Amino acid sequence: MFTTAVITITSVICVTIITIIVVVACT
Secondary structure: OHHHHHHHHHHHHHHHHHHHHHHHHHO
């Protein structure tokens, strides 16, 4: 259960970072 939560949080953080990088690069 704990492992699943960590993986989910990590995935969300990674997606957020990638989105920010794409937005900054395109701006």
